[in-house]
Amino acid sequence: MLRSRHSRVICIGAGAAGLYFSTLCHEALVLERNDRPGRKLLITGGGGCNFTHDLPPSELSLHYPDRRTFVSPALHAHGADAIRARFRSLSLESIVTEDGKVFPRSRDAHDVLYALEKASGTIVTGCHVEEVHRKDDHFVIGTDMGLFTSDTLIIATGGLSYPATGSTGDGFAFARSLGHTVVPPRPALCRLELESALPECEGISLDEVRLVLDGHKTRGPILFTRTGVSGPAVMNLSRYATGDSVLRICFRDVDEAAIRSLEARRKAVNAMASALSLPDRLVRALLPSVVDKTIAQLTKEDMKTCARMLRDFSSPCSTSGCMKTATVTRGGVCVDEVDRRTFASRLCPGLNIIGEALDVDGECGGYNLTFAFASAYAAAKAIVSR
Ligand SMILES: Cc1cc2nc3c(=O)[nH]c(=O)nc-3n(C[C@H](O)[C@H](O)[C@H](O)COP(=O)(O)OP(=O)(O)OC[C@H]3O[C@@H](n4cnc5c(N)ncnc54)[C@H](O)[C@@H]3O)c2cc1C
Structure with a gap:
C-alpha cells in the first residue's frame, strides 16, 4: 500500500554509518532494505568487529591512502578515543590488541550492533529505497513501501563490496541522480x-x-x-x-x-x-x-x-570477480563534491553522504568502521545543531 510520510531527516541505510548517525540524531527516520539493520557489521573482524584502531587522529589518517586530507577533520573531531568513549556510554567496553586493533571486550560483533540498535531512533526495516529526487525544497524518496519525504537526506548505503549484506551500490545511483559524480567502484582489501x-x-x-x-x-x-x-x-x-x-x-x-x-x-x-x-x-x-x-x-x-x-x-x-567478497569498495561518490567537516553535499542542498558510499577506503585494522563512525558523527553534529 502506498503511503506518504514526512520526516525532517531521512537516512537511507542502517549499516555502521547509518546506525551510528541514528544514535546521535534521534529525529532521523532510517530506511533499511534488509529485515535487520547492520548485516555487514555482524561479519566484520571475523565476527569480532574490529571497530577502530588505537591511534591518535593524525596517525589514523595515514591509513587512508590518497584520502588523508579528506578524512583528517572528521578523525580529529571524533577519532578512536571518542569512538571508544561513545561505545562505553552505550555500555560496550572494548579491548586493544597488541597490534592496536580495537574490539568489543566480548569479541562479538552482535554486542556492537545491539549497543547501536538500542540507542537508535526509528528504523524502518524491509524498506528498499528505489529512487530519490529533489522537489522544490525537499527530497522525495520512493520505496517499495511507498513515498517518504524529508528536508534533509543522508545517503549511508555503503559501497558495492559484499553485496549479499545489502550494499549493492544503490547509493551511487541516488547520488548521481542528485548531481554527483561517482568514481567507478572497484574491489579493495581483497585477494x-x-x-x-x-x-x-x-x-x-x-x-x-x-x-x-x-x-x-x-x-x-x-x-x-x-x-x-x-x-x-x-x-x-x-x-x-x-x-x-x-x-x-x-x-x-x-x-x-x-x-x-x-x-x-x-x-x-x-x-x-x-x-x-x-x-x-x-x-x-x-x-x-x-x-x-x-x-x-x-x-x-x-x-x-x-x-x-x-x-x-x-x-x-x-581483482576481477572479487567484489562479492571484498572487504571494502574503492571508488564511490567523489569527495571533492562533499564538505569534509560536515559531509554535506556541495552540489545538492540538504544532502549528506557518509561512510563507504564515499570514495574513501582505509587499510585493514578497523579504519573503515572508524571512517563510517567519524563521518556519521560529523554529519549528525552539523544537522542536530542546525
Ligand atoms: C567480511 C568483511 C569484514 C570487515 N571487517 C571489518 C573490520 O573488522 N573493521 C573495519 O573497520 N571494517 C571492516 N569491514 C568494512 C566495514 O564493514 C564497512 O566499511 C562498513 O560497514 C561501511 O559502513 P556503511 O554504513 O557505510 O555501509 P554498510 O555497513 O554496508 O551499510 C549500508 C546499509 O545500507 C543498506 N542499503 C543499501 N542500499 C539500500 C537501499 N536502496 N534501500 C535501503 N537500504 C539500503 C544496506 O542494506 C546496508 O544495511 C569489513 C567488511 C567485510 C565485507
Missing part, C-alpha cells in the same frame, strides 16, 4: 588473482614476504589461494590493482652464490627449502625445472632461474 597462480600451494602461508604492485611496496604475511594470493599485506595492496597490474613477490633475498654454497649432493629443492625456511611444496611449485636435480647438477642458468624466482617472482594480477 589478488594471479595469472601465474600456484594452485598446488593452496593453503600455504608465509610470515613475511616483500611485495610490489605497480610500484606500491609493502611487506607482511601472505596466504596462497587456489587462484592467487591473499593475507593482510596482499589485501592492503589490492586497491592499486588495475586491468594490467603486475605483482612481484620477494620470497627470500637470495643470490646464485648462496645457492651454489648449499650441500652439493642434496636435492636442490629440499636444500633451498630448508636453507631459506620455505615449504618444500612452494619451492617445488616455483622451480619445476630443477625438481629432479641435486645442487651439484644445477647449471649456471638453473641457479640464475632459482635465485630470480625466489627473489623476484612476478605475475600479472587482478
Whole structure:
C-alpha cells in the first residue's frame, strides 16, 4: 500500500554509518532494505568487529591512502578515543590488541550492533529505497513501501563490496541522480588473482614476504589461494590493482652464490627449502625445472632461474570477480563534491553522504568502521545543531 510520510531527516541505510548517525540524531527516520539493520557489521573482524584502531587522529589518517586530507577533520573531531568513549556510554567496553586493533571486550560483533540498535531512533526495516529526487525544497524518496519525504537526506548505503549484506551500490545511483559524480567502484582489501597462480600451494602461508604492485611496496604475511594470493599485506595492496597490474613477490633475498654454497649432493629443492625456511611444496611449485636435480647438477642458468624466482617472482594480477567478497569498495561518490567537516553535499542542498558510499577506503585494522563512525558523527553534529 502506498503511503506518504514526512520526516525532517531521512537516512537511507542502517549499516555502521547509518546506525551510528541514528544514535546521535534521534529525529532521523532510517530506511533499511534488509529485515535487520547492520548485516555487514555482524561479519566484520571475523565476527569480532574490529571497530577502530588505537591511534591518535593524525596517525589514523595515514591509513587512508590518497584520502588523508579528506578524512583528517572528521578523525580529529571524533577519532578512536571518542569512538571508544561513545561505545562505553552505550555500555560496550572494548579491548586493544597488541597490534592496536580495537574490539568489543566480548569479541562479538552482535554486542556492537545491539549497543547501536538500542540507542537508535526509528528504523524502518524491509524498506528498499528505489529512487530519490529533489522537489522544490525537499527530497522525495520512493520505496517499495511507498513515498517518504524529508528536508534533509543522508545517503549511508555503503559501497558495492559484499553485496549479499545489502550494499549493492544503490547509493551511487541516488547520488548521481542528485548531481554527483561517482568514481567507478572497484574491489579493495581483497585477494589478488594471479595469472601465474600456484594452485598446488593452496593453503600455504608465509610470515613475511616483500611485495610490489605497480610500484606500491609493502611487506607482511601472505596466504596462497587456489587462484592467487591473499593475507593482510596482499589485501592492503589490492586497491592499486588495475586491468594490467603486475605483482612481484620477494620470497627470500637470495643470490646464485648462496645457492651454489648449499650441500652439493642434496636435492636442490629440499636444500633451498630448508636453507631459506620455505615449504618444500612452494619451492617445488616455483622451480619445476630443477625438481629432479641435486645442487651439484644445477647449471649456471638453473641457479640464475632459482635465485630470480625466489627473489623476484612476478605475475600479472587482478581483482576481477572479487567484489562479492571484498572487504571494502574503492571508488564511490567523489569527495571533492562533499564538505569534509560536515559531509554535506556541495552540489545538492540538504544532502549528506557518509561512510563507504564515499570514495574513501582505509587499510585493514578497523579504519573503515572508524571512517563510517567519524563521518556519521560529523554529519549528525552539523544537522542536530542546525
Ligand atoms: C567480511 C568483511 C569484514 C570487515 N571487517 C571489518 C573490520 O573488522 N573493521 C573495519 O573497520 N571494517 C571492516 N569491514 C568494512 C566495514 O564493514 C564497512 O566499511 C562498513 O560497514 C561501511 O559502513 P556503511 O554504513 O557505510 O555501509 P554498510 O555497513 O554496508 O551499510 C549500508 C546499509 O545500507 C543498506 N542499503 C543499501 N542500499 C539500500 C537501499 N536502496 N534501500 C535501503 N537500504 C539500503 C544496506 O542494506 C546496508 O544495511 C569489513 C567488511 C567485510 C565485507
